[in-house]
Each structure stands twice: as structure tokens, then as C-alpha cells.
Amino acid sequence: MDKPAQIALLIDADNATAARIDVILGELSRLGETNVRRAYGNWTKSGLKAWQEVLHENAIRPVQQFDLSKGKNASDIALAVDAVHILHTQRPDAFALVSSDADFTPLVMHLREHGAHVYGFGDAKTPAPFQSACTRFLVLDRLSSASGQADAGPTASDEPAPAAKRTTRARKATAAPTTVAKAPGTAATRSARKTAEDAVPAAPPPRATxxxxxxxxxxxxxxxxxxxxxxxxxxxxxxxxxxxxxxxxxxxxxxxxxxxxxxxxxxxxxxxxxxxxxxxxxxxxxxxxxxxxxxxxxx
Structure with a gap:
């Protein structure tokens, strides 16, 4: 019996949503065995709470990386260093990179130059260079959920909600502490926004006409x-x-x-x-x- 392809899953938790981890693992299960599973981030941040809740149940090892400089994300470098180390020591058949950050494009090229497939997972706004560098890039909101069904959400044929309901939904979606709302550029705002995004999976866009x-x-x-x-x-x-x-x-x-x-x-x-x-x-x-x-x- 042929040995299944060995895959290393590396997650940029600062730049990805936890709500779709079941979809990612389901997709990888069809490609091979994901025996390396790591997620990188500063786990002291409240914005990564959604990831913390799914790490252990999916056997993903959290890799702590403090922000050594204000405004800089050190997790990217840690992920890249580990990817190259895994490439030359464990020699997996493929890597799965979960991120929407184009800064990983040189890393993807390096991995592919050394014979590894690279499967990218991100959102639709992921820059084209990163998408094109991957062996295959998958837009997470386009993939089915673990049940095989698309996530519930509005489609092109749905009737618009009544004005009162739209207003209520908008208020619920944007509700946040007053101190956060007054400082839209602060880390607290970004953290609150990311937590909200992780909590509710985005509805898949309608099929292209x-x-x-x-x-x-x-x-x-x-x-x-x-x-x-x-x-x-x-x-x-x-x-x-x-x-x-x-x-x-x-x-x-x-x-x-x-x-x-x-x-x-x-x-x-x-x-x-x-x-x-x-x-x-x-x-x-x-x-x-x-x-x-x-x-x-x-x-």
C-alpha cells in the first residue's frame, strides 16, 4: 500500500480565521496525512482567542512568538524559519500555508524550488503573487463546510431584509465598547474586529455567472x-x-x-x-x- 503524502500545516494565526479550520483539515485529508500542525502567533493577545479554542481539539501545536517591536509581526519570520527547517529535515511532500499575507511569496517559491507542493488557504483578497506562487490556492469562503454543505448565508437570489431588520443586524454586527469605537486605529479595535470575524464564518460569495x-x-x-x-x-x-x-x-x-x-x-x-x-x-x-x-x- 502506498504511503500517503506527508503534509506540514503551518498557520499564520495573526492573519487567518479559525472558523474554517475544519474545512482546511478536511481538504488536506483528501491530499494526504497532515502530520505536522503548527499555528504561529502571540497567544497573549485576546484577538487570537478563537484560535486558542480550536488548537487542542485539532491537534495543532501553538508556537508562541512575542511582538518584539511595536507594529511588527514576528510570527511571520518564525513560521518561515520553521518551514525551511522542516523542508530540509523532515522533508514532507507538501506544505499547507494558511495566510492571506503576500510576504510569504518568497517562502512559497523556495519550498516549490525544492520539490514540495504548497497549498495556500486564504481569503479572496489575498494578493495575486502569493496565490500564483502556490501549487494550488483555495479561497476559504468558497469551500464547503465539513458537512459537505456551503456555510449558511445570503445568496444572490435572497430577498433583501426589511429595513428594520437590516438596521438591527447592523447594530449587532458593529456593537463594541465605547472606548474601542473612539479609537478605530488601536490594537483593541483590530482585536475586537478579528474576534468577531473568527466567531462567525463569512457567507460564501455567489457562484460566478x-x-x-x-x-x-x-x-x-x-x-x-x-x-x-x-x-x-x-x-x-x-x-x-x-x-x-x-x-x-x-x-x-x-x-x-x-x-x-x-x-x-x-x-x-x-x-x-x-x-x-x-x-x-x-x-x-x-x-x-x-x-x-x-x-x-x-x-
């Missing part, structure tokens, strides 16, 4: 290049092979666009002819290419 998908030039170019590279002489490419082409050149994951599978996203773009839908031999072909191999105008 056909217009949004086709308007994303980078995505369209990536899909078309992958289909072209995987196509046979007649222009048809198996979806599985298309996925392999994409994973070899990009950190793309269809769930970041709200689609569980690549096949569903390809269908949604309406840019490709599709055959054997839902079957193991499902294949796609660029709609610009006719059956005789000549090109037709862009849709």
Missing part, C-alpha cells in the same frame, strides 16, 4: 490553453487531462469561482463544445474550432 467567467480574460486564456494542449487531432480534450494541464501551470481551483468541479465551470463558460457529460470520458472542444479544424470568430 457566465458573463463574469467570460469577462475574466486570464481565466479564459488559461482554460483555452489547457484545452488546446490536451486536445487530440480532432480538437477534443478529456476534462481530466485538461485539469492536469492547468495544475501544472497555475494555482487555479474551480471552487474559487463557486463550482465544485472543473467540468461544471467549463460548462458554465459556454465557450466549449461538450460531449459525454457526466461520464468518465467527458471531453470538451474549443467552440471556435470547427469539426474540420478551421477557426471561427470568438463568441
Amino acid at each position: 457566465r458573463a463574469q467567467l467570460r469577462g475574466d480574460r486570464k481565466l479564459v486564456a488559461l482554460l483555452r490553453r489547457a484545452v488546446e494542449g490536451a486536445a487530440d487531432d480532432s480538437g477534443w480534450a478529456r476534462v481530466g487531462t485538461v485539469g492536469n494541464h492547468i495544475s501544472n501551470q497555475s494555482s487555479f481551483d474551480p471552487r474559487n469561482y463557486g463550482y465544485a468541479k472543473l467540468s461544471k465551470l467549463l460548462e458554465a463558460t459556454d465557450l466549449f463544445d461538450i460531449r459525454d457529460v457526466g461520464g468518465p470520458g467527458m471531453a470538451v472542444r474549443d467552440r471556435r474550432t470547427s469539426t474540420n479544424g478551421t477557426s471561427t470568430p470568438n463568441p
Whole structure:
């Protein structure tokens, strides 16, 4: 029996939400065995309370790092140093970095240069350099919860709440001690805000529409290049092979666009002819290419 891939999970607790840890571990369980689990932060801060509540039940070792200089986050350096040490001593097959901080981009590149896969987990606003550097980057709010269902939350089709209810919700969401509200730039405010974010998982954004998908030039170019590279002489490419082409050149994951599978996203773009839908031999072909191999105008 083949040994499962060994994964080192390193969490930037100062720059990630604890509410999605079950989703992260669930995703990693499909990729291999997460035998190294560490979370970095200054655990004396009240803003990390949400993380403290999930560390032990998920066998995550907290790594204490005091803020040695005001306004500086020393946890990032500690995480990076440990990652390089783990790389050259334990030699895991992959790393999982939980953060939305682009400062980790050089670290990701170093790990990949030494043969390790890097799976990034962060929010949708994570800078593109960090996302692109990863083997695969997953937007946490796009992933399903541990139950396999998306977190409860409003969708594009939901009716707007009555004005009175919206006002009440807004008051509850923004309620904070008077002393905190008067100093929006203080550490207390940031701590209170982070605690609130960790306590309630964000609702997943609605699935990208056909217009949004086709308007994303980078995505369209990536899909078309992958289909072209995987196509046979007649222009048809198996979806599985298309996925392999994409994973070899990009950190793309269809769930970041709200689609569980690549096949569903390809269908949604309406840019490709599709055959054997839902079957193991499902294949796609660029709609610009006719059956005789000549090109037709862009849709």
C-alpha cells in the first residue's frame, strides 16, 4: 500500500480565521496525512482567542512568538524559519500555508524550488503573487463546510431584509465598547474586529455567472490553453487531462469561482463544445474550432 503524502500545516494565526479550520483539515485529508500542525502567533493577545479554542481539539501545536517591536509581526519570520527547517529535515511532500499575507511569496517559491507542493488557504483578497506562487490556492469562503454543505448565508437570489431588520443586524454586527469605537486605529479595535470575524464564518460569495467567467480574460486564456494542449487531432480534450494541464501551470481551483468541479465551470463558460457529460470520458472542444479544424470568430 502506498504511503500517503506527508503534509506540514503551518498557520499564520495573526492573519487567518479559525472558523474554517475544519474545512482546511478536511481538504488536506483528501491530499494526504497532515502530520505536522503548527499555528504561529502571540497567544497573549485576546484577538487570537478563537484560535486558542480550536488548537487542542485539532491537534495543532501553538508556537508562541512575542511582538518584539511595536507594529511588527514576528510570527511571520518564525513560521518561515520553521518551514525551511522542516523542508530540509523532515522533508514532507507538501506544505499547507494558511495566510492571506503576500510576504510569504518568497517562502512559497523556495519550498516549490525544492520539490514540495504548497497549498495556500486564504481569503479572496489575498494578493495575486502569493496565490500564483502556490501549487494550488483555495479561497476559504468558497469551500464547503465539513458537512459537505456551503456555510449558511445570503445568496444572490435572497430577498433583501426589511429595513428594520437590516438596521438591527447592523447594530449587532458593529456593537463594541465605547472606548474601542473612539479609537478605530488601536490594537483593541483590530482585536475586537478579528474576534468577531473568527466567531462567525463569512457567507460564501455567489457562484460566478457566465458573463463574469467570460469577462475574466486570464481565466479564459488559461482554460483555452489547457484545452488546446490536451486536445487530440480532432480538437477534443478529456476534462481530466485538461485539469492536469492547468495544475501544472497555475494555482487555479474551480471552487474559487463557486463550482465544485472543473467540468461544471467549463460548462458554465459556454465557450466549449461538450460531449459525454457526466461520464468518465467527458471531453470538451474549443467552440471556435470547427469539426474540420478551421477557426471561427470568438463568441
